[in-house]
Amino acid sequence: xxxxxxGQEGGPYFSEQDGMQQLVNGMVExxxxxxxxxxxxPLDEQNTELVESQLGFNSIRDFTDNIxxxxxxxxxxxxxxxxxxxxxxxxxxADLAASVxxxxxxxxx
Numbered sequence: 001x002x003x004x005x006x007g008q009e010g011g012p013y014f015s016e017q018d019g020m021q022q023l024v025n026g027m028v029e030x031x032x033x034x035x036x037x038x039x040x041x042p043l044d045e046q047n048t049e050l051v052e053s054q055l056g057f058n059s060i061r062d063f064t065d066n067i068x069x070x071x072x073x074x075x076x077x078x079x080x081x082x083x084x085x086x087x088x089x090x091x092x093x094a095d096l097a098a099s100v101x102x103x104x105x106x107x108x109x
Contacts, residue, residue, distance in 0.1 A: 016088075023085055027070045034066045074100070 013019035038059070042050035053059045076084030090097035 020085065020088055023073055027073055027085070030066050030070050034063050038063060038066075 013022065038052045042048060048054060051059050053062050074085045076086065086097055086101065089100065
């Protein structure tokens with residue numbers, strides 16, 4: 001059951017707005033966790049023991065994968081084309097959607 005059923009009886013969210021808010025909140029939490037936890041904590045403390053995946057040497061891949069997941073939610077690279085954060089934003093404010101895409105998303109690749 002996906003986002004497209006939001007607001008319908010038995011759908012995953014009470015309304016499309018509720019569903020969109022959940023998606024955006026999740027995106028913010030992921031970005032915040034990467035920036036202010038996974039990267040900032042070891043850097044600020046100058047302590048490599050705080051680095052995620054320090055024994056597996058996967059930290060950069062983990063950070064990239066975390067941020068790439070935000071891109072996937074924003075652009076809808078899953079199985080529900082059209083039901084994306086970017087398409088919703090574009091329907092409300094095309095200039096804002098274009099700004100996000102131009103300024104932020106290309107850097108995630």
